[in-house]
Amino acid sequence: MADPGFLSIEESGAVSWFSARAAAVPPVEFAVAPGILVQVDPARPSDPLGWSIDGGTSAEPLASALGSPEFAPFVTELRGRGAGVYAFTAPGLTGAWPHRAVVAATARWTVRPLHRGALLLDRAVAAHGVGGTAEARRLFGHADYALRELGERCVRGELGDSAGQLVRTAFAAAGTAGIGAELADLAEQVAATAAVGDAELLATLAAWVDAAARTRPDILVGDDAARLSRDREPLDLTVLPPRILAWAGRNTAELRLEYHADSDSLLLEAPLADGVDPLCREARELLGYSAELRTGTVVAVAPAVAAGRSVVAWIPARDRDPATLTLGLFDAGADLGTLRTDPMGRALAAVDRATIEAWNEQRRATALLSVAVQTDHQAGERARLRSDEHLVAARAATADARRLLATLIGAAGDEAEELTARASAVDAYADRLWEVGPVPVSELLLVDLIPPNADPD
Numbered sequence: 001m002a003d004p005g006f007l008s009i010e011e012s013g014a015v016s017w018f019s020a021r022a023a024a025v026p027p028v029e030f031a032v033a034p035g036i037l038v039q040v041d042p043a044r045p046s047d048p049l050g051w052s053i054d055g056g057t058s059a060e061p062l063a064s065a066l067g068s069p070e071f072a073p074f075v076t077e078l079r080g081r082g083a084g085v086y087a088f089t090a091p092g093l094t095g096a097w098p099h100r101a102v103v104a105a106t107a108r109w110t111v112r113p114l115h116r117g118a119l120l121l122d123r124a125v126a127a128h129g130v131g132g133t134a135e136a137r138r139l140f141g142h143a144d145y146a147l148r149e150l151g152e153r154c155v156r157g158e159l160g161d162s163a164g165q166l167v168r169t170a171f172a173a174a175g176t177a178g179i180g181a182e183l184a185d186l187a188e189q190v191a192a193t194a195a196v197g198d199a200e201l202l203a204t205l206a207a208w209v210d211a212a213a214r215t216r217p218d219i220l221v222g223d224d225a226a227r228l229s230r231d232r233e234p235l236d237l238t239v240l241p242p243r244i245l246a247w248a249g250r251n252t253a254e255l256r257l258e259y260h261a262d263s264d265s266l267l268l269e270a271p272l273a274d275g276v277d278p279l280c281r282e283a284r285e286l287l288g289y290s291a292e293l294r295t296g297t298v299v300a301v302a303p304a305v306a307a308g309r310s311v312v313a314w315i316p317a318r319d320r321d322p323a324t325l326t327l328g329l330f331d332a333g334a335d336l337g338t339l340r341t342d343p344m345g346r347a348l349a350a351v352d353r354a355t356i357e358a359w360n361e362q363r364r365a366t367a368l369l370s371v372a373v374q375t376d377h378q379a380g381e382r383a384r385l386r387s388d389e390h391l392v393a394a395r396a397a398t399a400d401a402r403r404l405l406a407t408l409i410g411a412a413g414d415e416a417e418e419l420t421a422r423a424s425a426v427d428a429y430a431d432r433l434w435e436v437g438p439v440p441v442s443e444l445l446l447v448d449l450i451p452p453n454a455d456p457d
Contacts, residue, residue: 003047007088009209013055013079017090022421023049024429026238027354030131033061033351038093042105042359043429046098048090065130067094099443106363109237109356111247113274114240116265117146118446121170128173140179147174149185150450155193160201162371163449164193164407169442198371199379201449205368206386208451231257235270236340236349237356241282245311246271247313250353250397255329266290268304268313268327275452278306288313289339290325296342304329344415347408354401355426356374361394362381362436367448369438384436398430 005019015244023041027049032038035057039050053059053075063071068091078086093101103126107119124139147170158172171187174180180187232253234246245254258267268288272278286304291297299320304313315327326341340349365387372383405423412419 001089002089004087004089005050007078007086007090009078009082009084009086010055011083014053015059015075015079016050016052017048017088018050019048019090021049022418022425024422024425025105025109025359026352028101028104028108030100032065032097033057036062038062038065038101040093040101040105041425042102042109043355043425043432045093045101045105047092048144051090053423065093065095065097066091078370096126097380100126100130101443102443105359106447108242109359110242110363110447111237111356111360113243113452114447115146115452117143117149117376117398118450121146121150122445122447125166125170125173127179136173136177137179140174140177144180144183147171147180148183148186150446151183151190154218155189157188157193157196159450160198160204160371161195162198162374163201163446164196165441166444166446166449170314170446171226176292180311198375202368202371202375202379202383202449204451205364205371205449206383211428233257233327234350234353235328236330236352238340238349238352239328239333239334239338240286241261243273244276244282244286245329246273250350250357250400255327257322257327259317262350263314264317264319266315266317266322266325266327268315268329269307269310270329272306278309278311282331283311286311286313286329286331287327288315288327289341290315290317290320290327291339291341293324293326294343296326296340296345298336298339298341299325301336344408347404351401351404351422352399356430357399358394358401358433361390361397362433362449365436366439368442369436370441370444371449373438374441387436391433394433395430398426398433402430 003019003021005017007015007017009015024043025041027039027041029037029039035054037052038048041049051062059072059075063069078084103122107123120139120143122416124136124143126371128136129138150167151171152166153159157165168190171180171190175187184359233255234253235255241451248254254270256269260267263350272283276283283306287301288304289301290299292299299318300314300315302315304311311329313329326346328339330339340346367391368383368387372380372387405426406421409416409419
Protein backbone atom coordinates (compact mmCIF):
# COMPACT_ATOMS: atom_id res chain seq x y z
CA MET A 1 0.00 0.00 0.00
CA ALA A 2 1.35 3.45 -0.91
CA ASP A 3 1.51 5.91 1.97
CA PRO A 4 1.64 9.71 1.74
CA GLY A 5 4.41 11.40 3.65
CA PHE A 6 7.34 13.80 3.38
CA LEU A 7 10.72 13.25 1.78
CA SER A 8 13.69 15.28 2.97
CA ILE A 9 17.00 15.86 1.16
CA GLU A 10 19.92 17.23 3.16
CA GLU A 11 22.93 19.12 1.81
CA SER A 12 25.04 16.03 2.50
CA GLY A 13 22.87 14.00 0.15
CA ALA A 14 21.22 12.08 3.00
CA VAL A 15 17.62 11.22 2.16
CA SER A 16 14.82 10.38 4.57
CA TRP A 17 11.09 9.81 4.27
CA PHE A 18 8.45 9.73 6.99
CA SER A 19 4.88 8.53 6.65
CA ALA A 20 2.05 10.81 7.71
CA ARG A 21 0.53 7.97 9.74
CA ALA A 22 1.51 6.73 13.18
CA ALA A 23 2.36 3.21 14.34
CA ALA A 24 -0.11 1.08 16.27
CA VAL A 25 2.66 -1.11 17.75
CA PRO A 26 6.06 0.44 18.58
CA PRO A 27 8.03 0.46 15.32
CA VAL A 28 11.06 -1.67 14.53
CA GLU A 29 13.99 -0.81 12.28
CA PHE A 30 16.13 -3.00 10.04
CA ALA A 31 18.79 -2.49 7.39
CA VAL A 32 18.08 -2.97 3.71
CA ALA A 33 21.75 -2.44 2.89
CA PRO A 34 24.68 -0.60 4.51
CA GLY A 35 23.56 2.99 4.97
CA ILE A 36 19.87 2.26 4.35
CA LEU A 37 17.41 1.73 7.21
CA VAL A 38 13.68 1.04 7.06
CA GLN A 39 11.21 1.44 9.91
CA VAL A 40 7.89 -0.43 10.04
CA ASP A 41 4.90 -0.84 12.31
CA PRO A 42 4.74 -4.58 13.20
CA ALA A 43 0.98 -4.36 12.70
CA ARG A 44 1.62 -3.40 9.03
CA PRO A 45 4.96 -4.96 8.11
CA SER A 46 4.57 -4.36 4.37
CA ASP A 47 4.19 -0.60 4.68
CA PRO A 48 7.19 1.44 5.85
CA LEU A 49 6.68 4.17 8.39
CA GLY A 50 9.93 5.72 7.28
CA TRP A 51 13.30 5.08 5.74
CA SER A 52 16.68 6.78 5.47
CA ILE A 53 19.58 6.68 3.02
CA ASP A 54 22.97 7.99 4.07
CA GLY A 55 24.65 10.64 1.96
CA GLY A 56 26.66 9.06 -0.85
CA THR A 57 24.75 5.77 -0.59
CA SER A 58 22.97 4.51 -3.69
CA ALA A 59 19.20 4.28 -3.52
CA GLU A 60 19.18 1.15 -5.71
CA PRO A 61 18.84 -1.40 -2.84
CA LEU A 62 15.83 0.48 -1.44
CA ALA A 63 14.34 0.79 -4.93
CA SER A 64 14.57 -3.00 -5.20
CA ALA A 65 12.95 -3.51 -1.78
CA LEU A 66 10.12 -1.15 -2.79
CA GLY A 67 9.73 -2.78 -6.20
CA SER A 68 10.11 0.62 -7.86
CA PRO A 69 12.79 0.81 -10.62
CA GLU A 70 12.12 4.51 -11.13
CA PHE A 71 12.78 5.33 -7.48
CA ALA A 72 16.60 5.42 -7.65
CA PRO A 73 16.74 7.86 -10.61
CA PHE A 74 14.14 9.98 -8.84
CA VAL A 75 16.33 10.21 -5.70
CA THR A 76 19.36 11.04 -7.84
CA GLU A 77 17.44 13.88 -9.46
CA LEU A 78 16.31 15.30 -6.11
CA ARG A 79 19.82 15.09 -4.70
CA GLY A 80 20.97 17.17 -7.66
CA ARG A 81 18.61 19.96 -6.63
CA GLY A 82 20.17 20.29 -3.19
CA ALA A 83 18.43 20.39 0.18
CA GLY A 84 14.64 20.35 0.19
CA VAL A 85 11.46 18.82 1.51
CA TYR A 86 8.83 17.28 -0.74
CA ALA A 87 5.45 15.62 -0.39
CA PHE A 88 5.98 12.03 -1.51
CA THR A 89 3.82 8.92 -1.55
CA ALA A 90 6.10 5.97 -0.94
CA PRO A 91 5.34 2.44 -2.15
CA GLY A 92 5.27 -0.54 0.19
CA LEU A 93 7.81 -3.33 0.60
CA THR A 94 7.70 -6.12 -1.97
CA GLY A 95 9.02 -9.64 -2.44
CA ALA A 96 10.58 -11.18 0.66
CA TRP A 97 11.02 -7.86 2.45
CA PRO A 98 7.73 -7.95 4.42
CA HIS A 99 8.86 -11.32 5.78
CA ARG A 100 12.17 -9.74 6.77
CA ALA A 101 10.17 -7.04 8.60
CA VAL A 102 8.13 -9.68 10.44
CA VAL A 103 11.32 -11.40 11.61
CA ALA A 104 12.70 -8.08 12.87
CA ALA A 105 9.46 -7.40 14.75
CA THR A 106 9.41 -10.91 16.20
CA ALA A 107 12.99 -10.61 17.43
CA ARG A 108 12.24 -7.27 19.10
CA TRP A 109 8.71 -7.55 20.47
CA THR A 110 7.97 -11.20 21.20
CA VAL A 111 7.53 -11.21 24.96
CA ARG A 112 7.61 -14.92 25.75
CA PRO A 113 10.85 -16.95 25.72
CA LEU A 114 11.88 -18.15 22.26
CA HIS A 115 13.96 -20.98 20.89
CA ARG A 116 17.09 -18.94 20.28
CA GLY A 117 18.49 -21.24 17.61
CA ALA A 118 15.20 -21.18 15.72
CA LEU A 119 15.24 -17.38 15.80
CA LEU A 120 18.75 -17.38 14.34
CA LEU A 121 17.53 -19.66 11.57
CA ASP A 122 14.51 -17.43 10.92
CA ARG A 123 16.83 -14.44 10.62
CA ALA A 124 19.16 -16.36 8.32
CA VAL A 125 16.33 -17.53 6.06
CA ALA A 126 14.94 -13.98 5.91
CA ALA A 127 18.36 -12.56 5.00
CA HIS A 128 18.76 -15.21 2.32
CA GLY A 129 15.31 -14.41 0.96
CA VAL A 130 16.19 -10.77 0.31
CA GLY A 131 19.57 -11.55 -1.23
CA GLY A 132 21.70 -10.91 1.84
CA THR A 133 24.05 -13.81 1.16
CA ALA A 134 26.87 -12.67 3.44
CA GLU A 135 24.52 -12.01 6.35
CA ALA A 136 22.72 -15.31 5.77
CA ARG A 137 26.03 -17.19 5.74
CA ARG A 138 27.08 -15.56 9.01
CA LEU A 139 23.76 -16.31 10.72
CA PHE A 140 23.62 -19.91 9.46
CA GLY A 141 27.15 -20.34 10.79
CA HIS A 142 26.03 -19.27 14.25
CA ALA A 143 22.93 -21.47 14.04
CA ASP A 144 24.44 -24.68 12.71
CA TYR A 145 23.74 -26.40 16.05
CA ALA A 146 20.05 -25.51 15.72
CA LEU A 147 19.93 -26.69 12.10
CA ARG A 148 21.27 -30.07 13.22
CA GLU A 149 18.96 -30.30 16.23
CA LEU A 150 15.80 -29.38 14.34
CA GLY A 151 16.76 -31.55 11.38
CA GLU A 152 17.16 -34.58 13.64
CA ARG A 153 13.86 -33.87 15.38
CA CYS A 154 12.18 -33.50 12.00
CA VAL A 155 13.51 -36.90 10.86
CA ARG A 156 12.20 -38.46 14.09
CA GLY A 157 8.75 -37.03 13.34
CA GLU A 158 8.71 -34.77 16.40
CA LEU A 159 8.01 -31.43 14.74
CA GLY A 160 4.94 -32.01 12.59
CA ASP A 161 4.54 -31.21 8.92
CA SER A 162 4.27 -27.41 9.17
CA ALA A 163 7.40 -26.95 11.27
CA GLY A 164 9.09 -29.59 9.12
CA GLN A 165 8.35 -27.53 6.02
CA LEU A 166 10.14 -24.54 7.57
CA VAL A 167 13.10 -26.73 8.59
CA ARG A 168 13.42 -27.96 4.99
CA THR A 169 13.37 -24.34 3.82
CA ALA A 170 16.17 -23.54 6.27
CA PHE A 171 18.30 -26.46 5.03
CA ALA A 172 17.79 -25.41 1.42
CA ALA A 173 18.73 -21.80 2.16
CA ALA A 174 21.77 -22.85 4.20
CA GLY A 175 22.98 -25.01 1.32
CA THR A 176 22.59 -22.14 -1.14
CA ALA A 177 24.51 -19.88 1.25
CA GLY A 178 27.36 -22.40 1.36
CA ILE A 179 26.74 -23.57 4.92
CA GLY A 180 25.92 -27.06 6.14
CA ALA A 181 27.99 -29.23 3.80
CA GLU A 182 28.71 -31.49 6.76
CA LEU A 183 24.94 -31.82 7.21
CA ALA A 184 24.29 -32.96 3.64
CA ASP A 185 23.21 -36.45 4.71
CA LEU A 186 20.86 -35.00 7.31
CA ALA A 187 19.45 -32.57 4.73
CA GLU A 188 18.61 -35.51 2.45
CA GLN A 189 16.90 -37.32 5.33
CA VAL A 190 14.90 -34.20 6.17
CA ALA A 191 13.82 -33.81 2.54
CA ALA A 192 12.68 -37.46 2.46
CA THR A 193 10.80 -37.37 5.78
CA ALA A 194 7.29 -38.76 5.48
CA ALA A 195 4.29 -36.67 6.47
CA VAL A 196 3.22 -37.12 10.09
CA GLY A 197 0.42 -34.55 10.31
CA ASP A 198 0.11 -31.56 12.61
CA ALA A 199 -2.25 -32.78 15.34
CA GLU A 200 0.63 -33.27 17.78
CA LEU A 201 2.10 -29.89 16.83
CA LEU A 202 -1.20 -28.19 17.63
CA ALA A 203 -1.28 -29.91 21.01
CA THR A 204 2.30 -28.77 21.63
CA LEU A 205 1.43 -25.17 20.77
CA ALA A 206 -1.56 -25.25 23.10
CA ALA A 207 0.51 -26.76 25.93
CA TRP A 208 3.19 -24.11 25.34
CA VAL A 209 0.68 -21.33 25.91
CA ASP A 210 -0.85 -23.08 28.94
CA ALA A 211 2.59 -23.55 30.53
CA ALA A 212 3.35 -19.85 30.07
CA ALA A 213 0.08 -18.93 31.73
CA ARG A 214 0.79 -21.19 34.72
CA THR A 215 4.16 -19.53 35.37
CA ARG A 216 2.73 -16.02 35.62
CA PRO A 217 3.14 -14.58 39.13
CA ASP A 218 -0.09 -13.53 40.80
CA ILE A 219 0.60 -9.80 40.92
CA LEU A 220 -2.17 -8.44 38.73
CA VAL A 221 -2.80 -4.84 39.56
CA GLY A 222 -5.60 -3.58 37.35
CA ASP A 223 -6.32 -2.55 33.80
CA ASP A 224 -4.65 0.84 33.62
CA ALA A 225 -1.69 2.74 34.99
CA ALA A 226 -3.85 4.72 37.41
CA ARG A 227 -4.69 1.58 39.40
CA LEU A 228 -1.16 0.32 39.89
CA SER A 229 -0.04 -0.29 43.46
CA ARG A 230 2.81 1.95 44.53
CA ASP A 231 4.86 -1.03 45.71
CA ARG A 232 5.07 -2.24 42.14
CA GLU A 233 5.57 -0.50 38.81
CA PRO A 234 5.25 -1.67 35.20
CA LEU A 235 8.36 -1.45 33.05
CA ASP A 236 8.76 0.39 29.75
CA LEU A 237 9.50 -2.32 27.19
CA THR A 238 10.96 0.14 24.70
CA VAL A 239 14.07 0.78 26.83
CA LEU A 240 14.71 -2.87 27.78
CA PRO A 241 16.30 -5.76 25.88
CA PRO A 242 13.72 -8.33 24.73
CA ARG A 243 12.89 -11.42 26.80
CA ILE A 244 15.43 -10.82 29.56
CA LEU A 245 12.91 -9.93 32.25
CA ALA A 246 9.82 -12.05 32.87
CA TRP A 247 6.61 -10.89 31.24
CA ALA A 248 3.25 -11.82 32.70
CA GLY A 249 0.95 -9.49 30.78
CA ARG A 250 0.32 -5.82 30.26
CA ASN A 251 -1.55 -5.49 33.57
CA THR A 252 1.19 -7.09 35.64
CA ALA A 253 3.75 -4.73 37.12
CA GLU A 254 7.09 -6.53 36.99
CA LEU A 255 9.11 -4.20 39.19
CA ARG A 256 8.85 -4.67 42.97
CA LEU A 257 9.72 -1.63 45.07
CA GLU A 258 10.81 -1.63 48.70
CA TYR A 259 11.87 1.43 50.71
CA HIS A 260 14.60 0.99 53.36
CA ALA A 261 14.50 3.87 55.81
CA ASP A 262 17.78 2.93 57.51
CA SER A 263 19.73 3.62 54.32
CA ASP A 264 17.21 6.03 52.75
CA SER A 265 17.23 3.89 49.62
CA LEU A 266 14.83 1.98 47.41
CA LEU A 267 15.26 -1.63 46.38
CA LEU A 268 14.12 -2.39 42.83
CA GLU A 269 13.64 -6.07 41.94
CA ALA A 270 12.39 -7.70 38.74
CA PRO A 271 12.31 -11.43 37.90
CA LEU A 272 14.36 -12.81 35.03
CA ALA A 273 12.59 -14.66 32.23
CA ASP A 274 12.77 -18.45 32.13
CA GLY A 275 16.01 -19.71 30.63
CA VAL A 276 17.90 -16.43 30.98
CA ASP A 277 21.43 -16.68 32.35
CA PRO A 278 21.70 -14.15 35.22
CA LEU A 279 25.26 -13.43 34.09
CA CYS A 280 24.42 -12.78 30.43
CA ARG A 281 25.47 -9.44 28.98
CA GLU A 282 21.91 -8.11 28.69
CA ALA A 283 21.16 -8.79 32.35
CA ARG A 284 24.47 -7.30 33.45
CA GLU A 285 23.88 -4.09 31.51
CA LEU A 286 20.60 -3.11 33.14
CA LEU A 287 20.37 0.08 35.17
CA GLY A 288 17.80 1.26 37.68
CA TYR A 289 16.53 4.82 37.93
CA SER A 290 14.29 7.08 39.95
CA ALA A 291 12.54 10.21 38.69
CA GLU A 292 10.12 12.79 40.02
CA LEU A 293 6.60 11.44 39.64
CA ARG A 294 5.13 14.80 38.59
CA THR A 295 7.81 16.26 36.32
CA GLY A 296 9.73 13.17 35.21
CA THR A 297 13.09 14.71 36.12
CA VAL A 298 15.61 11.92 36.68
CA VAL A 299 16.87 11.90 40.28
CA ALA A 300 19.26 8.93 40.44
CA VAL A 301 20.65 6.06 38.38
CA ALA A 302 22.36 2.91 39.70
CA PRO A 303 23.52 -0.41 38.21
CA ALA A 304 21.37 -3.50 38.55
CA VAL A 305 22.92 -6.84 39.53
CA ALA A 306 21.75 -10.44 39.47
CA ALA A 307 20.36 -11.90 42.68
CA GLY A 308 19.18 -15.46 42.17
CA ARG A 309 16.51 -15.45 39.47
CA SER A 310 16.03 -11.68 39.69
CA VAL A 311 17.89 -8.46 39.00
CA VAL A 312 18.03 -5.84 41.74
CA ALA A 313 19.15 -2.24 42.00
CA TRP A 314 19.55 0.02 45.02
CA ILE A 315 18.49 3.59 44.32
CA PRO A 316 19.22 6.40 46.83
CA ALA A 317 16.03 8.24 47.80
CA ARG A 318 18.00 11.40 48.64
CA ASP A 319 15.58 12.51 51.34
CA ARG A 320 12.62 12.32 48.99
CA ASP A 321 9.29 10.75 49.85
CA PRO A 322 9.20 7.48 47.84
CA ALA A 323 5.58 8.24 46.99
CA THR A 324 6.79 11.22 44.93
CA LEU A 325 9.09 9.07 42.77
CA THR A 326 8.60 6.82 39.77
CA LEU A 327 11.15 4.04 39.27
CA GLY A 328 12.21 1.68 36.55
CA LEU A 329 14.91 -0.28 34.75
CA PHE A 330 16.52 0.39 31.40
CA ASP A 331 19.28 -0.92 29.18
CA ALA A 332 22.64 0.81 29.61
CA GLY A 333 22.78 1.31 25.85
CA ALA A 334 19.64 3.44 25.88
CA ASP A 335 19.97 7.21 25.93
CA LEU A 336 18.86 8.67 29.25
CA GLY A 337 16.74 11.11 27.27
CA THR A 338 14.60 8.23 25.95
CA LEU A 339 13.27 7.39 29.43
CA ARG A 340 9.57 8.19 29.60
CA THR A 341 9.30 9.28 33.20
CA ASP A 342 6.71 12.09 33.14
CA PRO A 343 2.96 11.34 33.35
CA MET A 344 2.47 11.51 29.57
CA GLY A 345 5.46 9.27 28.94
CA ARG A 346 4.37 6.69 31.49
CA ALA A 347 0.90 6.57 29.95
CA LEU A 348 2.37 6.09 26.47
CA ALA A 349 4.56 3.29 27.84
CA ALA A 350 1.33 1.65 29.05
CA VAL A 351 -0.15 2.07 25.56
CA ASP A 352 2.92 0.36 24.12
CA ARG A 353 2.60 -2.52 26.59
CA ALA A 354 -1.00 -3.02 25.48
CA THR A 355 -0.33 -2.93 21.74
CA ILE A 356 2.74 -5.17 22.04
CA GLU A 357 0.62 -7.69 23.92
CA ALA A 358 -2.12 -7.46 21.28
CA TRP A 359 0.41 -8.13 18.53
CA ASN A 360 1.80 -11.15 20.41
CA GLU A 361 -1.70 -12.57 20.85
CA GLN A 362 -2.42 -12.01 17.17
CA ARG A 363 0.76 -13.83 16.16
CA ARG A 364 -0.22 -16.83 18.31
CA ALA A 365 -3.70 -16.88 16.80
CA THR A 366 -2.31 -16.72 13.27
CA ALA A 367 0.07 -19.62 13.92
CA LEU A 368 -2.71 -21.80 15.33
CA LEU A 369 -5.10 -20.99 12.47
CA SER A 370 -2.44 -21.60 9.84
CA VAL A 371 -1.50 -25.01 11.22
CA ALA A 372 -5.14 -25.93 11.88
CA VAL A 373 -6.04 -25.86 8.19
CA GLN A 374 -3.37 -28.53 7.59
CA THR A 375 -4.80 -31.10 9.99
CA ASP A 376 -7.90 -33.15 10.79
CA HIS A 377 -11.25 -31.65 11.75
CA GLN A 378 -11.17 -32.38 15.50
CA ALA A 379 -7.65 -31.09 16.18
CA GLY A 380 -8.21 -28.19 13.82
CA GLU A 381 -11.42 -27.17 15.53
CA ARG A 382 -9.75 -27.15 18.94
CA ALA A 383 -7.00 -24.96 17.51
CA ARG A 384 -9.52 -22.56 16.02
CA LEU A 385 -11.23 -22.21 19.38
CA ARG A 386 -7.89 -21.52 21.03
CA SER A 387 -7.04 -18.95 18.37
CA ASP A 388 -10.34 -17.21 19.11
CA GLU A 389 -9.22 -16.85 22.72
CA HIS A 390 -6.00 -15.18 21.59
CA LEU A 391 -7.89 -12.80 19.32
CA VAL A 392 -10.29 -11.87 22.12
CA ALA A 393 -7.26 -11.10 24.28
CA ALA A 394 -5.72 -9.05 21.44
CA ARG A 395 -8.89 -7.00 21.01
CA ALA A 396 -9.11 -6.41 24.76
CA ALA A 397 -5.52 -5.13 24.76
CA THR A 398 -6.18 -2.72 21.88
CA ALA A 399 -9.31 -1.50 23.67
CA ASP A 400 -7.19 -0.73 26.75
CA ALA A 401 -4.70 1.15 24.58
CA ARG A 402 -7.51 3.13 22.97
CA ARG A 403 -8.99 4.10 26.36
CA LEU A 404 -5.61 5.30 27.58
CA LEU A 405 -5.13 7.35 24.41
CA ALA A 406 -8.61 8.85 24.67
CA THR A 407 -7.79 10.03 28.19
CA LEU A 408 -4.52 11.55 27.01
CA ILE A 409 -6.16 13.26 24.03
CA GLY A 410 -8.77 14.80 26.31
CA ALA A 411 -6.06 16.47 28.39
CA ALA A 412 -3.52 17.14 25.63
CA GLY A 413 -2.27 20.43 24.30
CA ASP A 414 0.34 20.46 21.55
CA GLU A 415 0.53 16.66 21.56
CA ALA A 416 -3.13 16.18 20.58
CA GLU A 417 -2.45 15.70 16.86
CA GLU A 418 0.22 13.09 17.44
CA LEU A 419 -1.91 11.25 20.00
CA THR A 420 -4.92 11.29 17.67
CA ALA A 421 -2.81 9.78 14.90
CA ARG A 422 -1.68 7.03 17.26
CA ALA A 423 -5.29 6.40 18.30
CA SER A 424 -6.32 6.13 14.64
CA ALA A 425 -3.56 3.59 14.03
CA VAL A 426 -4.68 1.53 17.03
CA ASP A 427 -8.30 1.72 15.86
CA ALA A 428 -7.34 0.49 12.39
CA TYR A 429 -5.31 -2.36 13.90
CA ALA A 430 -8.20 -3.33 16.16
CA ASP A 431 -10.48 -3.49 13.11
CA ARG A 432 -8.03 -5.77 11.30
CA LEU A 433 -8.01 -8.15 14.26
CA TRP A 434 -11.54 -9.15 13.22
CA GLU A 435 -10.14 -10.30 9.88
CA VAL A 436 -7.23 -12.46 11.09
CA GLY A 437 -7.11 -15.79 9.30
CA PRO A 438 -4.67 -18.51 8.29
CA VAL A 439 -1.61 -17.70 6.21
CA PRO A 440 0.58 -20.04 4.15
CA VAL A 441 2.99 -21.98 6.34
CA SER A 442 5.85 -20.32 4.46
CA GLU A 443 4.83 -17.01 6.07
CA LEU A 444 5.18 -18.42 9.59
CA LEU A 445 8.44 -18.58 11.51
CA LEU A 446 10.16 -21.46 13.23
CA VAL A 447 9.83 -19.59 16.53
CA ASP A 448 6.05 -19.55 16.00
CA LEU A 449 5.99 -23.34 16.01
CA ILE A 450 8.89 -24.57 18.16
CA PRO A 451 8.81 -24.03 21.94
CA PRO A 452 12.05 -23.05 23.67
CA ASN A 453 12.19 -26.00 26.08
CA ALA A 454 14.44 -28.06 23.80
CA ASP A 455 16.86 -25.22 23.01
CA PRO A 456 20.29 -26.36 24.24
CA ASP A 457 22.07 -23.02 23.79
